[in-house]
Amino acid sequence: MWIPTEHEKYGVVLASFRGTVQHGLPLEIGDTVQILEKCEGWFRGFILKNPNVKGIFPSSYIHLKNAHVKNKGQFETVIPVEDSVITEMTSTLRDWGAMWKQLYVKNEGDLFHRLWHVMNEILDLRRQVLVGSLTHDRMRDVKQHITARLDWGNEQLCLDLVPRREFSMVDPDEISVTELYRLMEHRHRKKEIPAPASTHHLFVHVKSLMSANLGEELEVFFHIYDGRENRPLSERFFVKLNKSGLPKSPEKTERQCTLFVDLGSSDLRKDVYIVVHIIRIGRMGAGEKKNLCSVQYRRPFGCAVISIADLLTADSKDDHLLKVYACNTESEWHQIHENLIKKANSRYNLSGSNSGLAVALQLLHGDIEQLRREYMVLFTRGVSITRKLGFSDVIMPGEMRNDLYITLEKGEFEKGGKSVARNVEITVYVLDIDGQVLKSHVAAGAGEPGADEYHSLVLYHNNSPRWAEHIKLPIPVDMFRGSHVRFEFRHCSTKDKGEKKLFGYSFVPLMQEDGRTLPDGNHELIIHKCEENTSLAECSRYLKQPFSKANLPSNNQTLKGTKESFWITSFLCSTKLTQNGDMLDLLKWRAHPERINDSLSKLKEIDGSEIVKFLQDTLDTLFGILDESSQRYGLKVFDSLVHIINLLQDSKFQHFKPVMDTYIESHFAGALSYRDLIKVLKWYVDRIVDAEHQDHIQQVLKASEYIFKYIIQSRRLFSLATGGQNEEEFRVCIHELFMSIRFFLSQENKSASPVAQTQAVFLRTFPAVYGELLKIFTMREVAGFVRETLGSLPTAVHADCLEAVRLQCIAKTVESQLYINPESRCILLPVVLRVLQAHMQEQRDLVICARILTSMLSLIIKEENGSAEPVVSEEVELIVESLLGDLMRTILEISNRPQPAGPTMRLQFQDVTGEFVACLLALLRQMSDRHYQQLLQAFSSKDNLRDFLLQIFTVFRILIRPEMFPKDWTVMRLVTNNVIITTVLYLSDALRKNFLNDKFDYKVWDSYFYLSVIFINQPCLQLESFSPSKRKKILEKYGDMRVMMGCEIFSMWQNLGEHKLNFIPAMIGPFLEVTLVPQPDLRNVMIPIFHDMMDWEQRRSGNFKQVEAKLIDKLDSLMSEGKGDETYRELFNSILLKKIERETWRESGISLIATVTRLMERLLDYRDCMKLGEVDGKKIGCTVSLLNFYKTELNKEEMYIRYIHKLYDLHFKAQNYTEASYTLLLYDELLEWSDRPLREFLNYPMQSEWQRKEYLHLTIVQNFDRGKCWENGIILCRELADQYESYYDYRNLSKMRMMEASLYDKIMDQQRLEPEFFRVGFYGKKFPFFLRNKEFVCRGHDYERLEAFQQRMLNEFPHAIAMQHVNQPDQTIYQADAQYLQIYAVTPIPESQDVLQRDGVPDNIKSFYKFNHIWRFRYDRPFHKGTKDKENEFKSLWVERTTLTLVQSLPGISRWFEVEKRELVEVSPLENAIEVIENKNLQLRTLITQCQSRQMQNINPLTMCLNGVIDAAVNGGLARYQEAFFVKDYVMNHPEDGDKIGRLRELMFEQAHILEYGLAVHEKFVPQDMRPLHKKLVDQFHLMKSSLGIQEFPAYVRASPVHFTNGSPRTCRNSVPNIISPDAGRGVARRSFPSYPAVNRYSSSSLSSQASNEVSNITGQSESSDEVFNMQPSPSTSSLSSNHSASPNVTSSAPSSARGSPQMAEKHKHSRENACLSPRERPVSAIFPNPLDPAQRAAPHQIGDTTLPRSDPNLSAPDKVRATFSSWSLDSVKMGAPSISDTLGKLLCPPVPPRPPYSGSSAKNMRSQSPVSASRSPQKTTVPPFTPSPTECQSTSLVSSSPVLSGSYSSGISSLSRCSVSEASGTELNAGDHPLYPLAPPSTMPNSVSSSSDEPIRRENKTPPPYSVYERNNPRRPVPLPHSLSIPPQVDPPALPPKPHQLRTGSMKLDGTSDPRVPRPRPLPRKVSQL
DSSP: OOEEOSSOOEEEESSOBOOOSTTBOOBOTTOEEEEEEEETTEEEEEETTEEEEEEEEEGGGEEEEOEEEESOSTTOEEEEOSOHHHHHHHHHHHHHHHHHHHHHHTTOHHHHHHHHHHHHHHHHHHHHHHHTOOOHHHHHHHHHHHHHHHHHHHHHTTOOOOOEETTEEOOTTSSOHHHHHHHHHHHHHHHHOOOOOSEEEEEEEEEEEEOTTOOSEEEEEEEEEETTTTEEOBOOEEEEEOTTSSBSOTTOGGGTEEEEEEEEGGGOSTTEEEEEEEEEEEOSSTTOOGGGOOOOEEEEEEEEEEETHHHHHSOTTSEEEEOOEEOSOGGGGGGHHHHHHTTOGGGSEESOTTOEEEEEEEEEESOHHHHHHHTHHHHHHOOEEEOBSSOOSSOOTTOOOEEEEEEEEEEEOOOOSOSSOOOEEEEEEEEOTTSOBOTTOBBSSBTSOOBSEEEOOOOTTOSSOEEEEEEEEOOOGGGTTTOEEEEEEEEEOSSGGGOEEEEEEEEEESBOTTSOBOOSEEEEEEOEEOOTTOOOOOHHHHHTSOOBGGGOOTTOHHHHHOSOEEEEEEEEEESSOOOOHHHHHHHTTTTOGGGHHHHHHHGGGSOHHHHHHTHHHHHHHHHHHHHHOHHHHHHHHHHHHHHHHHHTTSTTTGGGHHHHHHIIIIIOOOTTHHHHHHHHHHHHHHTTTTOSOOHHHHHHHHTHHHHHHHHHHHHHHHHHHHTSTTHHHHHHHHHHHHHHHHHHHTOOOOTTSHHHHHHHHHHHHTHHHHHHHTTTSOHHHHHHHHHHHHHTSOSSOOOHHHHHHHHHHHHHHHHSHHHHSHHHHHHHHHHHHHHHHHHHHTTOSHHHHHHHHHHHHHHHHHHHTSSOHHHHHHHHHHHHHHHHHHHHHHHHHHHHSOOOSSHHHHHHHHHHHHHHHHHHHHHHHHOOHHHHHHHHHTOSSHHHHHHHHHHHHHHHHHHHSGGGSOTTOHHHHHHHHHHHHHHHHHHHHHHHHHSSGGGOOHHHHHHHHHHHHHHHTOGGGOGGGSOHHHHHHHHHHHOOHHHHHHHHHHHHHHHHGGGGGGGTTTTHHHHHHHHTSSOHHHHHHHTHHHHHHHHHHHHHHSSOHHHHHHHHHHHHHHHHTTOOOHHHHHHHHHHHHHHTTTOTTHHHHHHHHHHHHHHHHHHHHHHHHHTSSSOOHHHHHHHHHHHHIIIIIIOOHHHHHHHHHHHHHHHHHTTOHHHHHHHHHHHHHHOOSSOOEEOOBTTBOSEEHHHHHHHHHHHHHHHHHHTTOHHHHHHHHHHHHHHHHHTTOHHHHHHHHHHHHHHHHHHHHSOOOOOOEEEEEEESTTSOTTTTTEEEEEEOOTTOOHHHHHHHHHHHSTTOEEOSOOSOOOHHHHTOSSOEEEEEEEEEEOSOHHHHTOTTOOHHHHHHHHHSSEEEEEEEEEEEOSOOOSSOGGGGEEEEEEEEEEEEEESSSSSEEEEEEEEEEEEOHHHHHHHHHHHHHHHHHHHHHHHHTTOOSSSHHHHHHHHHHHHHHHTTTTHHHHHHHSSHHHHHHOGGGHHHHHHHHHHHHHHHHHHHHHHHHHHHHOOGGGHHHHHHHHHHHHHHHHHHTOSSOOHHHHTSTTOOSSSOOOOOSOOHHHHHSTTOSSOOOOOOOOOOOOSSOSOSOSOOOHHHHHHHHHTTOOTTOOSSSOOOOOTTSOOTTOSOOOOGGGTSOOOOTTTTOOOOOGGGHHHHHHHHSOTTTSOOOSSSOOOEETTSOSSTTOOEEOOOOOOOTTSOGGGOOOOOOOOOGGGOOOTTOSOHHHHHHTOOSOOOOOOOOOTTOHHHHHHHHSOOOOOOOHHHHTSOOOOOOTTSOOOOSOOOOOOOOSSOOOOSOOSSOOOOSOOOOSOOOOTTOOTTSOOOOGGGHHHHSOTTOSSOOTTTTOOOOOOSTTBSSOSSOOOOOOGGGOOOOSSOOOOSSOOSOOOOSSSOBSSOOOOTTSOOOOSSOOOTTOO
């Protein structure tokens, strides 16, 4: 049975549990669980990080921990009872864990590794804390370390700053807001600005001396030297080096390393140096031989100097190589360092080029204890301490030093009877009172232990040596008396075995008879002569003699007159001994009472360090004198006491204050002193007003704190001794004293007056007195003193400084112990509030005001939980009444002030704002219902209440600002929000009661709503963005404050009634922003408000256009900021639809909701797309969708224009320059050539409409130029030129004409790549809305083929599945929750037939019209209908032709457009055969023409094509068509195909004739090495002719030799129109899904003849090569002689493995490549083969399309006539040919016959009905058509690189084929119709279009944006009519090539004319928006 647990509430998982049992809860090791119930070894509960999933788990897997339970019951919360630092560590590490992994994913390796180390470190420390074996101090250090690491990690990961007191996290509910702010501020400041260290230390580590001339041991001395004052600052550090220059004791690091301690900040200057002196130990001369002398001397070696300032900039870890300068002149040794500092180093030699002293130098900062913690290794390894000379900047009590420093300065010696000067060495000894040498008390420097004696340098042959050597004598204090120092002088001979001979000595006693030590300074000592063997052991003998020349009696002229002297400098650094006689006189006052007066007077002149040394003794002396002679010396003792007290205020001695405090508490014994002290103090105070000089009085008042301490302690001692006698007298004295103080404070003075300054001095020290008074008086009494004293100050204080001081006094009062007590606080609060209010009203001294308020309010919370609740309530009431208004005004004032410059000022400014804000929040948090009621009732009028509400709402808006608190202060922000929402709930009642109905005030309500909205939208309340643990904590503590505020908004809105209209539409945007917050409850509350708004707007104006407009405007900006989601769209839709069900305006409401929902769909798609990195089709397509929606559905001009520019930017970034131009053209279209001023918009400046349109035109032309769409650029150039001309701006006109000319040049000179087009279907619900279940045609990038395009699409949609067939998908695919992509290539169907069919138009020009302004595309799928004949598959081979019509033409504003309409037709086998042969014939003609006109660089393409056709024919070729369609059975069964059979026969004969002509041309140009192949082709051609049964060509073929260009009786060579037309025999339109072609798409094999192999071998190309000729074995050009039959895949709809599958086996390579090629690039097919179009491909091996005539969709079948294909240049007319006979005479080979008409052709029927013009152009009729010579280049087209067929060449007869380029329709011209007749003018076009057209002009009911330059006004540009329907004008035709258009005025059209009667339609209504 499951029992609820009592104690087992919380545990940690010890081992992972899979949870495989029923109801089992899977657990991971380390999870924390909360336990709810238990049952026989099992627990039931949940994991804390996922409390929603509950289950059971074994109790043995859980380690139970003590926990504290809150809210027992269903919603109980468990808090583990453990150290708060442990809890924080655990939760923080969990949060870090997830983020740490993300760092790895984001490739932030550095932070990843650093965090990993810190996490491991914290885990180790956590173990130490958990074990619990640490000492208290160590535990404190570990916790400090942990919290520092936690804070570091939080900062690095941008997590929240944790407020802490000590090391524990603080609960913000348990402390006041001001206290919380202080903690946060302290932690923030600590993080930002580390306090600069005042103490510094220099670490020195000697490595080695590198020098060439070593060989002797060395002594190295370091010291710090002040170059400004020319004196050493520190002792010396001494290192001994061996003969190699390395430290002598490497194992003892303290002998190589030292720390120069206690350097002040003033010592880190440029002119403070580290000076190094190096002494060698060895022979007298450096170059002396070894055997001369064995005695060692200390001799000068060198010196080095480095500035300390250099260490501040250098990398501290670098070693320094100090240059060592050798001293040449020993007499200068004492000043060598000074010369080096002065840069006078030219006089010294460097000891070597690569030589120097290698030293590690590092500056360390902080006190020595801090260093011991931070650099523990240094101190444990060993480092010597080198002290400063003298005391440090701060003298600490208890510091013990007794060091005597002696400098051996110089000496003056006589020659002593020698011819040369002496080599003098000094030996120094310290001897005690008994004459014994003190052992180890002579130190050459730190680093080496002290010695018994010291030997000086020896300067060679110098009777006036200057040593300047410093030694330290650390003699204990008790041994100082009687001790002396002896200096022995010896001459060091360089001969006589180098003996040292004593010749004199000096001595100096260390202490005088009166107890004074040797005074600091220079001493000239007497040199006493002696013999070498003189014994100096008996000190008493010489000690009686004089030691210094200064002390010689005047009668001793003998010693005074001697020239020999020895100078030393002494300096004592002692905390116990003094050299000052005055000090000793004062301390021994009893011995000389007569000197007391004098001694007290001299006290002020004694150095402070001497006084503090003897502080206790001095104080005892003063109070002893006071007790004995108070009348006589009272005033002087008081002054001396004041002097000593003020001395301790000095920063150098401030640490001695505790010494004085200890003295007062423990050693002070002056029980009677209080009377004299009070008396003298009152005497001084009474004289303040009258005194002329206030300086001394101010000194007295400065010391008043300690004077009161002495007074109070003296009284307590007296009371203790006498049992409280004279108490009343004492109280009266104190009262009188305070009366005197109040009197002097009440004096009004000017700020500069001395009295005012004295008042200020007193106020500064007064708060320090409170604590002392409390020792004797009660709280109330002291509070009374303070209130009266502070109250005595004049109200109108003139002195600004006094005001500030008074405020500081108040601040100290509030922070004092006196104010903390509630009893005294009641007395002091009114005074404090009065002063504070005055300052805040005048906005003065706000920093101190903030400090005072913070202190006051931080106390309130402390008492709140205590017993003094009523007192606290009264205090809050008082503060609210006095300061609430001023506090808010101050915050407003500060916030609106411009921030002052400078980081310090800005910091201060920010602090003040933050503190005032914290005070306001603390105050509001303490206010109860009663306080709010009193506050609101206190307003005398509605206006005052209104002003208050407006003010507080404004302040709250300021508090919500993100910049109010630093980014990581989430705790503070949440507290702020909690206070705000509580206050708003109180104030909303006042709003309802006072400002509704007739008293309605819009401003207050608007301010309220505005505040509520920005409250909800704060980033710190968006819980969804937080980690689960953080979200859980916030919800537990505060709940979701957004929902609370949302409910309040709804409630207030409902109360408004008819006043709601005031907020429509103003509040729509803000409320919409609130509903977009992803909180379901909030959305459910807020969305219904929109229904309410619609309802009220409907009542007011009968519609809700305003609501709709505002909703749409705001949605765009809000969603683009990342707000809103799919759930919101559904919720918005469902809630509002439900709400309006019963409304009368339901229909219009549904329409609005639908519009808004659709907009949301598009905006969400747009936002999702824009999150992606690179520009891709998805982004562009999405932007186009949104742009169209704004224009067509919403008619929002401004948004439309914005998105035009967003789309333009996308295109420009992706280098889609053509699309960018079309996009910008949309905006250009909206503008007129007018002078209307336009406002500044987007990146456009304020300018006229004309200027902006001009700028747009120029930008568009530039982009058209980049996109190689020069024809469109020409149109705009002309329009711009027209404008310049009308303004007579000839300069710009000239530039524009030149630009236009350059574009024409580029058309003719530069090559353009032909783009591929691909149809893409997007199926499935996972696609964005604008793509979902739609199909598009996309214009590929340059060089992009199907596989590359497919891969790109799969990269853009990585989750999409590529469909492997081309059938239309079924509904399961449409509705699937997935993404399916269906991609295949399609062929464009050009519209501009007029240019394509003209002769003489260069291919460079035609290429533009082939691939631009394309609306329709075609895709063909071959299939077998009925039984398939294995012997001859042509009998049943049908083609399913799909024609796709787009909503816009390509290219346009996008690279892809949606398919608007699909048309499906079937092409019969016979029609297929006709098309195949017809296209092959056209291809042959084109190649022959190119060969004749020398457009080919070589003849290989023609060779290959001839080979493919002829060689395949030998093996069966055309005979298969004969077998299929010319047999009796077929003719009998298909009587309706008679004409078509005839047409096929004609084409076969025509092909044979063309082949014959082609062979003749081939013979002319074939190179010698290919002659054998040519001969073989000729032989095979004869065989082919015979197989066709052709002995001689029929008469109709021979009649017109090679005359195809101008006047030949061409007939329909393409029967497609008959197939498409409604009355076509077998053209059945059907709705079946076209199957995707199989791998062997068109036939079972490529051409199989040996000849094709031969051709490839001859040309050096393999058949599958993609290189020069792209010769691939083509499945689409099978010869009938192939041994392979058609693949079974052809008849089935099985998906091709090649489609959509980039990885394929090598054996499928050819079939895959063929299947994936675009229609034009697939191998030449037998169904719709491409005729060769030479100049279209950029690469020579890319084969272009010759565009055949297209059908006009606007014509009915009978009206469709064959359009002239006039660009076939095989026999093109050369303009200005000399004569027919000349031309004919040049024929070198048989002509190719024209294609004759046949009787059954539908073309004849069409021709009979078409209105053909009877007239001819007079210019052209005089020249009869002629056939050019194949040897002459007579083509007018441009010579281009040699094109090569894309694949191998066959006979043009194949079982399967690729898509044809052309969808030819109509018939050719009659023999009398000259092809050079121009097109009919556009104005006549409508007349010639048949009214029986079964397809109306498309899209007339739509108004799309003008995506094409040619489609500005017309929804669809009419297709130019074929020539046979054109009515020629009576004027001369235009020169070829025709201009793409004429100048346009209002718009740009293809036909170049505009009807002035028709007004120019504007795509959008003109707005006043001035965009």
